[in-house]
Amino acid sequence: MxxxxxxxxxxxxxxxxxxxxxxxxxxxxxxxxxxxxxxxxxxxxxxxxxxxxxxxxxxxxxxxxxxxxxxxxxxxxxxxxxxxxxxxxxxxxxxxxxxxxxxxxxxxxxxxxxxxxxxxxxxxxxxxxxxxxxxxxxxxxxxxxxxxxxxxxxxxxxADRDELHFTFRDSLTVNGSAQDVYEFLDRADLWPERLPHVARLALTEDEPGIQHMDMDTRSPDGSAHNTTSIRVTFPERRTIVYKQLRVPVAMSGHTGRWEIEPQGDGTVLATSWHTVTLDPEGVRSALGPQATLAEARALVRKTLGTNSSTTLRHAKQFAEERHAAS
Structure with missing residues (x-):
């Protein structure tokens, strides 16, 4: 108009x-x-x-x-x-x-x-x-x-922001199609059927390419965690970016992205990126008054990295099985 x-x-x-x-x-x-x-x-x-x-x-x-x-x-x-x-x-x-x-x-x-x-x-x-x-x-x-x-x-x-703010990644090489890897990550509504750590996931779209995700995940100790995120998808780039709206008490911010990049040798590199900003008061509240930022960083790195690596392994399996069957 x-x-x-x-x-x-x-x-x-x-x-x-x-x-x-x-x-x-x-x-x-x-x-x-x-x-x-x-x-x-x-x-x-x-x-x-x-x-x-x-x-x-x-x-x-x-x-x-x-x-x-x-x-x-x-x-x-x-x-x-x-x-x-x-x-x-x-x-x-x-x-x-x-x-x-x-x-x-x-x-x-x-x-x-x-x-x-x-x-x-x-x-x-x-x-x-x-x-x-x-x-x-x-x-x-x-x-x-x-x-x-x-x-x-x-x-x-x-200066504390440099200590509180950090980025890390996990990657896997896939002998399959970049589009198949992207499809697995894009179809998060199917994750409860495909990923062992996802107990429930509700996915809605305001419009194509903008997704709202409400997810319950299981930790190795059996506890359940709920996260809500907004995802923006870029099919032409085979990239998905997201922002977690409700973060654990130890964090003040968490964003991430999935990237799928074809390599020159016919393989695909699938990478999960996380950027986290810790909340000092939240760290002490969650981990105890004596907890250090280094301990919090290590715990966050392990927790987020474990879930992302699990998702990447299943995306790899999905794409390689399709490739073998084609």
């Missing part, structure tokens, strides 16, 4: 003070690839056309984020100015009911060694529909407050 020429522009401003250096805060806003770990509403974000990280300039990004309980995706063009520590953004392709949206991040030094962050938005609703305006206003207000609070939490971790 095309907005009318008389559509009203609505403007919002959200502000927060952060106890961290402005360079640290600006860096977190500028690094789109880290947004799913920093910002709760962001499920996945990627740079389509990058800007120079030192001098700034224009870049094109694509974002998948939750708004009013649904996953929305849009493309934005950003103008980064590292010297002024400002980032202007404008959606190139908006998702209904948004007709247009843009805004600006401003990161300023204030007295006392703290940083003031201002997040501005301007938007128009499709056909100026009053209910759409209210819906957009609620989403912008909720997400802006959540993003600024999360930005403050991440920035104030300081």
């Amino acid at each position: 095309v907005p009318s020429a008389a559509s009203a522009t609505h403007v919002t401003e959200h502000v927060i003070t952060v106890g961290a250096a402005p360079e640290t805060v600006y860096g977190l806003v500028a690094d789109v690839s880290a947004w799913p770990q920093v910002f709760g509403p962001t499920v996945h974000a990627e740079v389509v056309e990058p800007a120079d990280p030192r001098t700034g300039g224009e870049e094109l990004i694509r974002i998948w984020a939750t708004a009013n309980g649904q996953v929305r995706t849009w493309t934005s063009r950003r103008t980064l100015d590292p010297q002024a520590r400002t980032i202007r953004f404008r959606q190139v392709v908006s998702a209904d009911p948004v007709a247009s949206m843009g805004g600006e991040w401003r990161v300023d030094t204030v007295e006392g060694g703290t940083t003031r962050v201002v997040l501005l938005h301007d938007y128009r609703a499709v056909n100026d529909d009053p209910e759409a305006v209210r819906q957009i206003e609620r989403a912008v207000d909720h997400n802006s407050r959540a993003e600024l609070a999360a930005l403050r939490n991440a920035a104030e971790l300081g």
Whole structure:
């Protein structure tokens, strides 16, 4: 639908003070690839056309984020100015009911060694529909407050963030079709029949390529764990990315992706990636007051890696049996 020429522009401003250096805060806003770990509403974000990280300039990004309980995706063009520590953004392709949206991040030094962050938005609703305006206003207000609070939490971790934040992977070589491996991972609704550690899984789709997953898994000790995630699938890349919405108490964030890459020798490399941010208070609550971050990292690595490796082994078996039968 095309907005009318008389559509009203609505403007919002959200502000927060952060106890961290402005360079640290600006860096977190500028690094789109880290947004799913920093910002709760962001499920996945990627740079389509990058800007120079030192001098700034224009870049094109694509974002998948939750708004009013649904996953929305849009493309934005950003103008980064590292010297002024400002980032202007404008959606190139908006998702209904948004007709247009843009805004600006401003990161300023204030007295006392703290940083003031201002997040501005301007938007128009499709056909100026009053209910759409209210819906957009609620989403912008909720997400802006959540993003600024999360930005403050991440920035104030300081040097500890490098210890709390880590990424790891597990890989298997498959003598089969990349498409068959992808199919196994994509059809998560069949995992209870195919994977021994999955007791129950409910899978729904808002639209093709955006999946909501509610899963119960069994641990080796017999205990059950429930996780809810949003997955974004890219069949043409044979890649699936996901964000866990409800994380264990020891974590503050968990994202991951499945990648299937054909190799030059006719085999396929299937890889599971995990990125985790630990919650120091949650670690002490879950593992005891004397628990160290190193112990928590090792436990998380083992737990997530075991489940991922099990899934990869069964995907490998599925693809190789199909290949042998063809």
